[in-house]
Amino acid sequence: xxxxxxxxxxxxxxxxxxxxxxxxxxxxxxxxxxxxxxxxxxxxxxxxxxxxxxxxxxxxxxxxxxxxxxxxxxxxxxxxxxxxxxxxxxxxxxxxxxxxxxxxxxxxxxxxxxxxxxxxxxxxxxxxxxxxxxxxxxxxxxxxxxxxxxxxxxxxxxxxxxxxxxxxxxxxxxxxxxxxxxxxxxxxxxxxxxxxxxxxxxxxxxxxxxxxxxxxxxxxxxxxxxxxxxxxxxxxxxxxxxxxxxxxxxxxxxxxxxxxxxxxxxxxxxxxxxxxxxxxxxxxxxxxxxxxxxxxxxxxxxxxxxxxxxxxxxxxxxxxxxxxxxxxxxxxxxxxxxxxxxxxxxxxxxxxxxxxxxxxxxxxxxxxx
Amino acid sequence: xxxxxxxxxxxxxxxxxxxxxxxxxxxxxxxxxxxxxxxxxxxxxxxxxxxxxxxxxxxxxxxxxxxxxxxxxxxxxxxxxxxxxxxxxxxxxxxxxxxxxxxxxxxxxxxxxxxxxxxxxxxxxxxxxxxxxxxxxxxxxxxxxxxxxxxxxxxxxxxxxxxxxxxxxxxxxxxxxxxxxxxxxxxxxxxxxxxxxxxxxxxxxxxxxxxxxxxxxxxxxxxxxxxxxxxxxxxxxxxxxxxxxxxxxxxxxxxxxxxxxxxxxxxxxxxxxxxxxxxxxxxxxxxxxxxxxxxxx
Numbered sequence: 001x002x003x004x005x006x007x008x009x010x011x012x013x014x015x016x017x018x019x020x021x022x023x024x025x026x027x028x029x030x031x032x033x034x035x036x037x038x039x040x041x042x043x044x045x046x047x048x049x050x051x052x053x054x055x056x057x058x059x060x061x062x063x064x065x066x067x068x069x070x071x072x073x074x075x076x077x078x079x080x081x082x083x084x085x086x087x088x089x090x091x092x093x094x095x096x097x098x099x100x101x102x103x104x105x106x107x108x109x110x111x112x113x114x115x116x117x118x119x120x121x122x123x124x125x126x127x128x129x130x131x132x133x134x135x136x137x138x139x140x141x142x143x144x145x146x147x148x149x150x151x152x153x154x155x156x157x158x159x160x161x162x163x164x165x166x167x168x169x170x171x172x173x174x175x176x177x178x179x180x181x182x183x184x185x186x187x188x189x190x191x192x193x194x195x196x197x198x199x200x201x202x203x204x205x206x207x208x209x210x211x212x213x214x215x216x217x218x219x220x221x222x223x224x225x226x227x228x229x230x231x232x233x234x235x236x237x238x239x240x241x242x243x244x245x246x247x248x249x250x251x252x253x254x255x256x257x258x259x260x261x262x263x264x265x266x267x268x269x270x271x272x273x274x275x276x277x278x279x280x281x282x283x284x285x286x287x288x289x290x291x292x293x294x295x296x297x298x299x300x301x302x303x304x305x306x307x308x309x310x311x312x313x314x315x316x317x318x319x320x321x322x323x324x325x326x327x328x329x330x331x332x333x334x335x336x337x338x339x340x341x342x343x344x345x346x347x348x349x350x351x352x353x354x355x356x357x358x359x360x361x362x363x364x365x366x367x368x369x
Numbered sequence: 370x371x372x373x374x375x376x377x378x379x380x381x382x383x384x385x386x387x388x389x390x391x392x393x394x395x396x397x398x399x400x401x402x403x404x405x406x407x408x409x410x411x412x413x414x415x416x417x418x419x420x421x422x423x424x425x426x427x428x429x430x431x432x433x434x435x436x437x438x439x440x441x442x443x444x445x446x447x448x449x450x451x452x453x454x455x456x457x458x459x460x461x462x463x464x465x466x467x468x469x470x471x472x473x474x475x476x477x478x479x480x481x482x483x484x485x486x487x488x489x490x491x492x493x494x495x496x497x498x499x500x501x502x503x504x505x506x507x508x509x510x511x512x513x514x515x516x517x518x519x520x521x522x523x524x525x526x527x528x529x530x531x532x533x534x535x536x537x538x539x540x541x542x543x544x545x546x547x548x549x550x551x552x553x554x555x556x557x558x559x560x561x562x563x564x565x566x567x568x569x570x571x572x573x574x575x576x577x578x579x580x581x582x583x584x585x586x587x588x589x590x591x592x593x594x595x596x597x598x599x600x601x602x603x604x605x606x607x608x609x610x611x612x613x614x615x616x617x618x619x620x621x622x623x624x625x626x627x628x629x630x631x632x633x634x635x636x637x638x639x640x641x642x643x644x645x646x647x648x649x650x651x652x653x654x655x656x657x658x659x660x661x662x663x664x665x666x
Contacts, residue, residue: 338474
């Protein structure tokens, strides 16, 4: 809904891995200035999308808003990851580590920086979280640019496991709060907003901005260069592109998005603790990206909705079933999640977005005949 | 100096367990070019089966070990045949997600059967009282010796299987070039299933060995996740393609973690693993024992 992906009508066979479809003459005639300026089109989509989201937030109950906020913040991280994995072709099993950096930056800044400006201060804090996690992502990216495939997967996996443990390092544990984490003191919402709606607004605004930014990056020269690197590194470097620089850049952008998601997570859950960043988080992000359709921003949205809501739905179902065994009730969400992931990969190999594009292609070819 | 020796010895025995997990991952990587993220959950599940037999039914340690390896064999084979085979031709990440799905599913299933409430202890194979040297006690017990010897035997058996038997030759052919192997009459699909089954049996052995080293090891999640991560780290250090590399990677990791835990701080073991991994990969981006591949444009 808030995504700005508009493949041309003449390209029904667009693979899910492609973020943009070729623009066609017909579409640019039909929409005039709007289709000539990608930036303008994306901005319009983002504004309309955000307006609709605001409406949705007003309509939803408090409980539904507590579900919407995690979806939106997961979307930030998943969209960043889809740029890294889908566009630049580098796998990361460790984007949860960047969320960890963003969350702790946010929590520590809010703890030590007292300001009367409330929500303005919060925006500055999020900006700082993005900067710090991007820098960290840059360092990881420099190391990662030398690694390929499973080696990069192994290194990022070890990062996702290792980094959250530094909260227990003897010289840092009193600052980082050990296993209990740092309590987040979030500013009060502005007058007229209750706390749950305000958190949803923050998360949705961030998600829309991230999607708008990434859609523009994907359509830009950088996006094209990244795709070139993904498809063939040697050809890309022969064509004059600096492969390592682009790969590091993809890590920086991806880590920045994840850092923002981590900051939002800290503000929504009011605590930044190592338990919030288990291996399952990083792997869940990757699952969201692949499930939605690798490389597609719309897919990142679908995937985030599914990985966030699926455990809750199955929890609801299992409590409705009224089984008198905690062992079984507590584990139904895990079992369902696992089965859905495996079955989805067998049923829709190109993800939800791939399946949708295929359906659209079929429908269009049927219409034309 | 004595402390250093002790820490090294205890690192060797842990490292051998990482090496066994790494071997399981390497075998699957060589056969199907897939990193089996479900390995940790698979060996958790087989260890639970063995624990159930040993604690609830009083079955002998060695029978439990055999049952665990057999059930690993079945789970691994079934995973390849019914889950991995259908996605093998698809995008490579899909296989990764399928193994993740299996990983989560097995964790949930184990929780359903045995409960998540408490971690259980598994009996070690041999005494865990360290050997005495003079008046001092080594951090190396008969159980550690048993771990080292069983992994060494495992490596020798795998070497013989792959290099000295017709089945091993066919398995290598199927992994090396499936198309040509198929044309020459090798039943590639069946051998890949056998490869996964064998790897999972190796993983099951690693699970039993690991569970005996610490009380409270057997639980649906937790320590076995770490075993997967360290096993994968060891495999990557060794170069993913090389069984010998997996063993050496496991030893390096085990000894380094043991030393760092005691000389620096034992709360950030995962961080050391990451640092060691990055240090090795910065020098050799494809691990210590990987062959360099020529690339064509």
